Amino acid sequence: MLENSTVKPSKGLSESDLWEGMVRRGIGVVRSQRPNQFYPIFIxxxxxxxxxxxxxxxxxxxxSLVVPPDGLVAVWPIKDDLTEGxxxxxxxxxxxxxxxxxxxxGSFNSKTDQWRIQYMKAKKAKAVVDGLIPTLGKDENGVVILDLDGGSLESLPTPRTVWTKKSHDASTGGAGxxxxxxxxRKFPFAKSLFAVEDSLRFFISDRPDAIVLDFFSGSGTTAHAVMRLNRQDGGRRQCISVTNNEVAADEQAALRKSGLRPGDPDWEKWGICDYITKPRIRAAITGKTPEGEDINGDYKFTDEFPMAEGFEENAEFFTLTYETPVAVHHNLAFQRIAPLLWMRAGAEGSRIDALPDQGWAVAETYGLLVDLDRSAEFCDAVDACDGLRIAFIVTDDDRRFQSVARRLPDSVEPIRLYESYLSNFRFSMGR
Structure with a gap:
């Protein structure tokens, strides 16, 4: 991972130190959460x-309708309780x-009536590939044969003060x-994408569902690095990037001479968020420049592939603005704060973007009750929805709110919407 690393004395390894089951475990882990990771492995x-x-x-x-090739058996990600993960x-x-x-x-699992699949997590696999954990070659199936007496988990690399890899240099992996x-498009002092990637790897390589908060996102390097980590191990890490839309000081003078002021569209389009951050994240995902051309060149660190391939990611852009209390209390602001509710519930799955005609709605991770006369239907729908975490209840009546909250499952957090979220702020979709 790094050219400079610390290696400690070996204490020996065991199989369990490196190999683990490839089926995702845990309460609430279901097939619908990651449909792209529900597939057969033919053995x-x-x-x-x-x-x-x-x-x-x-x-x-x-x-059950999938037919394996002749002589092979299909192995699926089935948990020990026989549910699909x-x-x-x-x-x-x-x-x-x-x-x-x-x-x-691995071995045969009598609980699921199929063979186990075992793998090494990203950090351990890289230590094997880089030789930090010795091997004796590969067996007839192409699986590494570990030298269990010649390596140690303590020999994995630890970060040093100075990194000397060319890819980690800001001029090469950053501005270039x-x-x-x-x-x-110019941006001063862009960090190396690969230096940020390595920094994150030390802390979240074994956390495929980590949420990374980048509160001063600048050019969006951290979000870009999270995409690369996800591509390497199939993770679903999220990155929340926060930045202002400040226009550089030298550009402000020229804009003012043209009669423009902050807030004018022709002023704001030169701000860091609209001119650099959002276009960079969009281009990284699509593999195309803002002009619609394929990005030229390859990523040259860890996993090498053309930048034009992009990533299997998605992004939402929001702008924090001000909303008048009158609009809030007359239900005129719901569409503008809808993305905030979705983010509060984990920013996963579908989103409720409008007040529902039937008085309530449920998505994958949260529900919304507007008409309290329909609370019985709403509670039944919530109870039937696996993975739902939050129920937003629109009311100013504390007694009725408590009545609905008592009927919800213990795993669902009730939130009185106007009290907590329909405040003087709104989130609107960026363009």
């Missing part, structure tokens, strides 16, 4: 070898692990890379 049970990787199955498709790795992540030899067929993504 040869005689050789206990992975032979093929199937395609992700749509939610409405029944896995998902794999820790995406098909692309599993393909990379097979190439490295850091995934294998940003110029490929946003040609002719």
């Amino acid at each position: 040869d049970p005689e050789r206990q070898a992975i032979v093929e990787i199937g395609k992700p199955l749509a939610l409405e498709e029944d896995r 998902f794999w820790q790795l995406s098909p692309a992540g599993l393909k990379k692990a097979r190439q490295q030899g850091t995934v294998r067929v 890379l940003l110029n490929r993504i946003l040609p002719k």
